[in-house]
Amino acid sequence: MDAAAALDELKFDANGLIPLIVQDAKNNQVLMMAWMNREALELTLSTGKIHTYSRSRKRLALKGESSRHFQHVKEFWTDCDKDVVLFKVDQDVAACHEGYRSCFYRRNDNGAWTTVGDRAFDPDKVYQK
């Protein structure tokens, strides 16, 4: 099976998208959930950096294009139904635009959302207005 044939097996939805889970290769922390189209997936594999399809901006996006906090691909997985992709990555600095290592920084404790973890960077400094 060549690489294109393996991608042909994946099931994109009616909008041509597939859910993406990104995990820290070091400790398996989930860093973010996003979406890819076929082009984002091919760019990710050819460059070694995670690219997504931004549904809000309706365009391809290199993860970290503003912050320069890239996600470097280490492993590429899919699930039993081949309708979700999962990448393990080396994360530069932090994944979340709010400055946290992971986008999942809110835990529900006794019914309330609690922020867990310190900011790795200051969003106001990294994203110049």
Next chain:
Amino acid sequence: MDAAAALDELKFDANGLIPLIVQDAKNNQVLMMAWMNREALELTLSTGKIHTYSRSRKRLALKGESSRHFQHVKEFWTDCDKDVVLFKVDQDVAACHEGYRSCFYRRNDNGAWTTVGDRAFDPDKVYQK
């Protein structure tokens, strides 16, 4: 903030669904990705067992209802945009209907899908025809 108010902050999509990531509380392995509606989320929190909304069957589903391999809730997280939920669970036996511990048992090695890991159970024995 009470528990219902915390759920009110979550953003369900136009179909009333929110993506769900389930992680093994022991080692952070991602076990599956699925979808919840508000009712599945409330049932999950009230029973302590993961419930999903099955888009293919168009109904609520208790994860493990056929196999009796339940997912027992340990932690409940959301992301920066509050449009994804993540649960860490104690997994009974295995998560995948194919018999593997995780639904993510296929890794892309040099362009080809490779099965990683042994089956924890035999689907033909667990799912009686």
